[in-house]
Amino acid sequence: MHPSPLTSQPDTQTTDHVDVLIVGAGISGIGAAYHLKTKLPGKTFTVLEARDAIGGTWDLFRYPGIRSDSDLHTFAYEFKPWTSDNAIADADEILDYLRETVAENDLGRHIRFATKVLGADWSSADARWTVRVQDAATGATRELTCGVLFSAAGYYDYAGGYRPQFEGEEDFAGQIIHPQQWPEDLDYTGKRVVVIGSGATAVTLIPAMADKAGHMTMLQRSPSYVMTLPAKDPIANGLRRVLPDETAYRLTRRMNIARQRFIYDLSRKRPQLVRTLIRALNKKQLPEGYAVDVHFKPRYNPWDERLCAVRDGDLFKAIRAGKASIVTDRITRFTEKGILLESGTELEADIIVTATGLNLLAFGGMELTLDGAPVDLGDEVAYKSMMLSGIPNFAFAIGYTNSSWTLKVDLVCDHLCRMLAHMDRHGYDTVVPVLDDPGLERRPLLDFHAGYVQRAVDRFPKQGSHGPWTLEMSYARDRDRLRKGPVEDPALHFASTAAAARGRTPVAA
Numbered sequence: 068m069h070p071s072p073l074t075s076q077p078d079t080q081t082t083d084h085v086d087v088l089i090v091g092a093g094i095s096g097i098g099a100a101y102h103l104k105t106k107l108p109g110k111t112f113t114v115l116e117a118r119d120a121i122g123g124t125w126d127l128f129r130y131p132g133i134r135s136d137s138d139l140h141t142f143a144y145e146f147k148p149w150t151s152d153n154a155i156a157d158a159d160e161i162l163d164y165l166r167e168t169v170a171e172n173d174l175g176r177h178i179r180f181a182t183k184v185l186g187a188d189w190s191s192a193d194a195r196w197t198v199r200v201q202d203a204a205t206g207a208t209r210e211l212t213c214g215v216l217f218s219a220a221g222y223y224d225y226a227g228g229y230r231p232q233f234e235g236e237e238d239f240a241g242q243i244i245h246p247q248q249w250p251e252d253l254d255y256t257g258k259r260v261v262v263i264g265s266g267a268t269a270v271t272l273i274p275a276m277a278d279k280a281g282h283m284t285m286l287q288r289s290p291s292y293v294m295t296l297p298a299k300d301p302i303a304n305g306l307r308r309v310l311p312d313e314t315a316y317r318l319t320r321r322m323n324i325a326r327q328r329f330i331y332d333l334s335r336k337r338p339q340l341v342r343t344l345i346r347a348l349n350k351k352q353l354p355e356g357y358a359v360d361v362h363f364k365p366r367y368n369p370w371d372e373r374l375c376a377v378r379d380g381d382l383f384k385a386i387r388a389g390k391a392s393i394v395t396d397r398i399t400r401f402t403e404k405g406i407l408l409e410s411g412t413e414l415e416a417d418i419i420v421t422a423t424g425l426n427l428l429a430f431g432g433m434e435l436t437l438d439g440a441p442v443d444l445g446d447e448v449a450y451k452s453m454m455l456s457g458i459p460n461f462a463f464a465i466g467y468t469n470s471s472w473t474l475k476v477d478l479v480c481d482h483l484c485r486m487l488a489h490m491d492r493h494g495y496d497t498v499v500p501v502l503d504d505p506g507l508e509r510r511p512l513l514d515f516h517a518g519y520v521q522r523a524v525d526r527f528p529k530q531g532s533h534g535p536w537t538l539e540m541s542y543a544r545d546r547d548r549l550r551k552g553p554v555e556d557p558a559l560h561f562a563s564t565a566a567a568a569r570g571r572t573p574v575a576a
């Protein structure tokens with residue numbers, strides 16, 4: 068048995084060196100911490116979180132109605148059953164679930180809040196990362212070291228959402244709000260609210276505000292696909308009544324993964340059929356004579372961009388009740404009273420919400436260097452969608468965009484733990500994916516056509532056309548690759564660098 072070069076002794080939370088450093092305490096980072104703690108109990112690890120709370124996305128966004136659009140039977144962790152009656156859950160319920168996960172597994176003592184990771188330098192001689200962090204309160208920076216760096220920093224910029232500038236904004240007499248910075252005390256009772264956007268945020272906000280607001284208008288340049296999902300899943304809740312929670316959860320999860328896959332595959336293979344089906348479902352939920360093809364007929368095929376889910380058809384109910392309407396038009400300029408449209412109509416508003424999206428950001432904005440030399444992340448290729456070509460001892464959590472994000476993250480964490488155990492068994496301290504395939508075609512890592520993806524795609528690593536360099540958007544294929552497949556791979560190079568270097572270095576007296 069080899070010694071374990073990646074396992075330092077002893078495990079103490081005051082040390083400034085850990086075996087694994089996790090960046091981010093969102094659902095991915097907490098999941099990674101759980102996997103490490105339970106599968107590799109000898110490893111030391113710390114989770115660094117830039118904010119002062121866990122939960123990431125689910126704590127950051129505070130707009131009315133903030134909720135998942137995935138069902139929680141696939142969005143929740145594989146290792147902890149989702150036992151609420153609600154399959155589509157509010158942020159508060161998701162946060163409670165995450166807090167419970169932390170408490171049940173004593174993960175809290177591993178998390179350091181208000182600590183932003185600015186960058187990390189890999190030392191080949193020492194086989195470790197020196198990580199530069201900043202204290203959010205004081206701005207002071209310091210360094211810590213780790214054997215493996217794991218980015219669970221999400222995919223967008225926490226500093227602010229995407230906010231195009233509109234002509235005449237300064238003339239508007241009302242309030243302009245971005246959903247990523249929702250004012251806690253916003254009173255919209257009786258107000259006319261125009262929401263610019265047609266994505267997940269807009270379709271969530273509109274029905275959530277409709278009862279209190281004077282009127283809600285969704286102003287979209289072009290329509291998105293909108294599907295109704297039931298808030299409560301009768302099959303899941305039925306199974307839970309007759310079976311133990313774990314069994315009911317396992318069955319529901321399996322069924323829902325298969326259903327998501329079926330809808331996705333059908334959308335890719337028979338887009339016209341899916342378009343027709345969605346249109347028929349939309350029409351049924353809209354008032355008689357409603358202009359379905361003006362407001363609900365996208366220019367692209369289903370799943371070229373993420374489908375928008377509405378809980379129990381609430382958006383359609385608000386439209387039927389006359390509390391909300393949709394306008395499909397282009398903005399000419401903001402005016403004192405609202406928004407002037409290209410059609411010549413002026414939409415009057417007291418509040419304008421710019422649900423115009425996110426600013427994508429790779430790996431929480433961390434700057435990586437290798438022995439002092441900067442790395443351009445846009446040049447690297449993702450290995451098994453969890454590591455990067457040429458970057459040693461670095462892994463990341465990027466989930467699915469055509470299914471629940473977290474399904475993939477569970478598999479990535481599984482594979483990482485197996486890889487670390489493999490390294491310990493063989494006495495390796497370094498692992499690096501090596502891209503040595505001149506025939507490999509490079510493609511964007513994120514293959515959505517949505518504007519917010521296209522704006523940033525160059526700054527993200529690439530994926531390859533074949534082999535371990537492809538990014539799979541399929542849970543079944545990833546399960547075979549990451550959970551069942553071998554850790555060893557011709558493209559993955561293991562070494563015992565630091566041990567060898569130490570052997571050559573005379574011991575100081």
Ligand SMILES: Cc1cc2nc3c(=O)[nH]c(=O)nc-3n(C[C@H](O)[C@H](O)[C@H](O)COP(=O)(O)OP(=O)(O)OC[C@H]3O[C@@H](n4cnc5c(N)ncnc54)[C@H](O)[C@@H]3O)c2cc1C
Pocket residue numbers: 090091092093094095096115116117118121122123124125128134135136137142182183184185219220221222223225267268430431432433464466467470471472473
């Ligand atoms: C409004 C909204 C709704 C969504 N709904 C769904 C859904 O229903 N289903 C789905 O599958 N996906 C959904 N997504 C995508 C969603 O973000 C992910 O599914 C999931 O929450 C991501 O979790 P995460 O832990 O990977 O990242 P995040 O939730 O983004 O968490 C990342 C954490 O890392 C921290 N961090 C970032 N950079 C640094 C740094 N440099 N140093 C230290 N800490 C750092 C952040 O502060 C944050 O706490 C939604 C996204 C949004 C914005």
